[in-house]
Amino acid sequence: MGDIAGTQAAVSQAFQLEWGRIVAHVIRVTGDWDLAEECAQDAFTRALELWPRDGVPTSPAAWLKTTARNRAIDRLRRTAAGAAKLQEVAMTSATHDAVDQGPSGIGDDRLRLMFTCCHPALPVEAQVALTLRTLAGLTTNEIARAFLVPTETMAKRLVRAKHKIRDAGIPYRVPPADHLPERTGAVLGVLFALFNEGYSASAGADLVRTGLCDEAIRLTRLLAGLMPDAAEASGLLALMVLHNARRDGRVDAAGELVILEEQDRSRWDLAAIREGCDILDAALRLGHPGPYQVQAAIAACHACAPTPDATDWAQIAELYGRLSQMVPTAVVALNRAVAIAMAEGPAAGLRLVEQLEEGGDLADYHLLPATRADLLRRLGQKEQAEVAYRRALALAPTEAERRFLRRRLSEASAAPQTSG
Amino acid sequence: MRYALLICQDENTVFSPEERSVRLAAFNAFTGGMDARGILLSGFRLQPTSAATTVKVRDGGVVIADGPFAETKEQIAGFYLVECKDLDEAIEVAANIPSALNGTIEVRPVWET
Numbered sequence: 001m002g003d004i005a006g007t008q009a010a011v012s013q014a015f016q017l018e019w020g021r022i023v024a025h026v027i028r029v030t031g032d033w034d035l036a037e038e039c040a041q042d043a044f045t046r047a048l049e050l051w052p053r054d055g056v057p058t059s060p061a062a063w064l065k066t067t068a069r070n071r072a073i074d075r076l077r078r079t080a081a082g083a084a085k086l087q088e089v090a091m092t093s094a095t096h097d098a099v100d101q102g103p104s105g106i107g108d109d110r111l112r113l114m115f116t117c118c119h120p121a122l123p124v125e126a127q128v129a130l131t132l133r134t135l136a137g138l139t140t141n142e143i144a145r146a147f148l149v150p151t152e153t154m155a156k157r158l159v160r161a162k163h164k165i166r167d168a169g170i171p172y173r174v175p176p177a178d179h180l181p182e183r184t185g186a187v188l189g190v191l192f193a194l195f196n197e198g199y200s201a202s203a204g205a206d207l208v209r210t211g212l213c214d215e216a217i218r219l220t221r222l223l224a225g226l227m228p229d230a231a232e233a234s235g236l237l238a239l240m241v242l243h244n245a246r247r248d249g250r251v252d253a254a255g256e257l258v259i260l261e262e263q264d265r266s267r268w269d270l271a272a273i274r275e276g277c278d279i280l281d282a283a284l285r286l287g288h289p290g291p292y293q294v295q296a297a298i299a300a301c302h303a304c305a306p307t308p309d310a311t312d313w314a315q316i317a318e319l320y321g322r323l324s325q326m327v328p329t330a331v332v333a334l335n336r337a338v339a340i341a342m343a344e345g346p347a348a349g350l351r352l353v354e355q356l357e358e359g360g361d362l363a364d365y366h367l368l369p370a371t372r373a374d375l376l377r378r379l380g381q382k383e384q385a386e387v388a389y390r391r392a393l394a395l396a397p398t399e400a401e402r403r404f405l406r407r408r409l410s411e412a413s414a415a416p417q418t419s420g
Numbered sequence: 421m422r423y424a425l426l427i428c429q430d431e432n433t434v435f436s437p438e439e440r441s442v443r444l445a446a447f448n449a450f451t452g453g454m455d456a457r458g459i460l461l462s463g464f465r466l467q468p469t470s471a472a473t474t475v476k477v478r479d480g481g482v483v484i485a486d487g488p489f490a491e492t493k494e495q496i497a498g499f500y501l502v503e504c505k506d507l508d509e510a511i512e513v514a515a516n517i518p519s520a521l522n523g524t525i526e527v528r529p530v531w532e533t
Contacts (some may be wrong), residue, residue, distance in 0.1 A: 121507060168529050169421040171506035179508075 007052045007272045014060040015044055019137030020222075021061070022068045024109035027134075027172060031074050031089040033162045037134065039075070043068035067415065110135060111226045112176050118187040119170045125163035127190045128197075133158055136215045136277070146197065146209050184227070188236050191220045194241050199247070213244055224279075234283035235293030236275045242299035245272035257400045261308045273303045313342035330361035338371055347377040366395035370405060377412050385412045422461065422530035423510040427524025430493055431468045446518035454502065454513065463500035464490040494523065501530070 019040060026036035043064045057063040076082030082290035117130040129147070132138045138146070142152035164170065175183045198212025217240050224233040249263035257266075280296045298319045305311040333356055341349020353372050362368040375389035389409040396402045435443065456458035469488035476483050488495055497519065504510040507527070514525040 119507075121511070168527075169423075169510070171503075171508050175508065332479045 007056060008048070008062060009045050010056045011044060011051065014047070014064060015137060018061045018064055019044075020110050020113065020135035022065050023134050023137075024113035025065055026068050026072045027113060028087065029069055029086075030076060030107050031085060031172070032072070032076070033134070033353065035072050036068075039068040039072040040064075040137075042071050059319075077152050107308065108226050110222060112172055114187055114223060115174050115183060116165065116170060116172050118183075118190045119165070120183075121151075121168060121170055121269055122161050122164060124190070124193070126157050127155055127186075128194055129154060130161050131194070131219065132215065135219060138215070146212055167290055169374065182231055183234065187223065188232060191216050191223070191319050192236060192240075192292075194219070195243075199243060207407060213240070216240060217244060229286065231283045231286040231288040232290040232292045234279055235290055235296050238280035238283060239292055239296035239299055241272055241279060242276035242296060245269040245276060245303060257404055259404070260302060265306065266301065273300075277298065277305065289322075291323060291326045294326065296321055298323070311342070313339055317343045330356055330359060331365070333361065334365075334368060334371060341378075346375040350375045350379070364395060366392045366401065366405075368392075369395065373408070373412070375410065377408075382412060421504060421506065421510075422532065423502050423504055423507075424504060424528045424530060425510070425514050426496050426515065426519060426526040426528060427498045427500075427519045427523060428494045428526055429497050429519055431495050431497060433522065443518055450516055450518060453516070455502070459502045459504055459513065461501040461503055463498065464499040466496060468497075469495050489498075497523065 022040045023036045027033055029225050030036060039170040046067055047060070047064060051057070053156055069190060073086065076086050113135055114131065117134060118127045122130070125147070129143050132143050132146070133140065140155050141151050143158075147154065174180070195213055195216035198210055198214075198216060199338070217237070220233065220237045220240060224237045226232070229248065246260075246263065246268050248269070249265065249267040250256050250258060276296070277300050280293065280300055283293050283296075298316055301312050301314060301316050317336060317339035320339050322334065324332045324336055333352070337349045337352035337356065340352060350372070353368070353375060354363060356368060357372070369388045370392035373385045373392055376382075376385035376388060386409060389405055391410065393402060393405045396405055439508060451460060451463065464485065472486075472488045474485045474489055500513075500517070502513055504513060507529075508526050511531075514520060514527050517525055519525065
């Protein structure tokens with residue numbers, strides 16, 4: 001039992017697996033979010049002290065949960081207000097451990113916590129931060145770094161959110177069936193925002209930022225596991241897993257963004273692609289299609305093509321058509337135009353791009369002129385392509401994207417004019 | 421918990437006689453339903469802000485002015501005080517106030533001591 005490194009590994013593994021469950025459980029028993037976090041922290045500190053001496057318990061999860069809960073109850077009992085609170089919570093919610101293991105999973109404390117963190121009465125950035133703090137166990141400092149804000153700002157955001165939950169009476173529960181679809185949508189939106197935040201972080205960026213992808217996948221896996229009938233939860237999981245499988249191919253050795261066509265496909269994670277496709281197939285079999293499943297299907301088309309030329313663009317164009325019926329936004333329409341250009345030729349895509357330009361919804365979106373430029377380049381209309389690249393360059397929000405567009409612009413300028 | 425449901429809307433909206441009677445019926449149905457559920461504690465419709473007076477005491481003197489607290493397009497046109505088990509129930513009640521269709525309802529928990 002004297003293996004200190006082994007014990008520490010056991011504690012940190014338990015932290016990864018159990019933090020959210022413990023916090024969720026103590027919140028249900030005490031109704032106190034700060035106390036739950038503190039006592040969960042205490043339990044892990046105790047584990048670090050006691051496990052090297054006594055050995056790792058048979059069930060680390062049960063040991064940690066009991067330790068945290070007893071500590072919380074102990075601290076509450078010491079004050080009259082705390083004792084009253086315990087009584088009140090006991091009256092208003094079922095505190096039996098049995099609900100923790102309900103077969104449907106719908107009674108799971110972590111699910112309650114997830115829905116409460118993502119309650120639409122909280123500002124979105126607070127929903128994301130609260131989910132990372134209470135469910136994933138990231139410290140305030142780590143979350144602040146991940147979102148590029150000062151620690152103090154993030155601490156205030158978390159405190160304000162927890163106060164609102166308490167003061168406004170946001171219930172700690174999984175919403176009833178009639179509100180479940182829309183509220184599940186809100187939770188999925190938060191998880192996807194979390195993933196995208198990590199995905200858009202460049203390779204050189206803080207590891208905590210890129211780690212957000214893994215956290216988002218972990219939490220979505222948990223949600224999809226707890227709600228096996230929610231096809232869109234599995235659809236989102238498939239989408240994240242498929243995107244993440246290509247993560248290493250997105251940047252080159254110099255840290256530059258590499259577009260899909262030019263990525264080294266041997267750097268893609270084939271096992272993850274297979275897993276993503278399996279999750280998607282299982283989701284589709286439930287027969288409740290939705291935008292995440294369609295996006296995952298599009299990601300699967302890309303991920304399963306061994307070479308760029310082997311990409312099934314006709315299928316992708318068809319899927320974007322379906323997506324634009326579900327989510328009729330200009331960005332989706334632009335992606336559809338790109339797919340149609342690949343499937344039917346640049347002229348067909350350009351017609352759709354021109355329709356979008358007339359619509360005016362994407363006037364400030366750099367990818368609209370960038371797409372136009374790319375299609376014109378492929379049509380051999382060099383001068384018009386250059387004009388569009390310059391326009392895109394002026395609108396591009398990040399340096400990496402500007403570098404990419406400048407490269408394209410110089411290539412276009414150098415290429416011979418093939419037609420008027 | 422008790423919540424104040426503050427009805428905020430553009431008080432210059434003009435309703436036709438038909439619209440007015442439809443709204444009246446809708447409000448009666450709403451308050452009837454809330455009463456039956458036992459969650460409605462009280463509620464009032466307020467006169468327009470043209471009838472409002474603001475009062476404050478500064479340097480020992482009462483300062484009186486014509487008009488509402490803030491000159492905004494939407495004004496508080498009335499409020500309900502309800503007893504709900506949590507915010508979700510208060511949101512559901514707020515969404516059923518007929519004014520939610522044209523105005524906005526602010527749900528504010530009452531400071532309980």
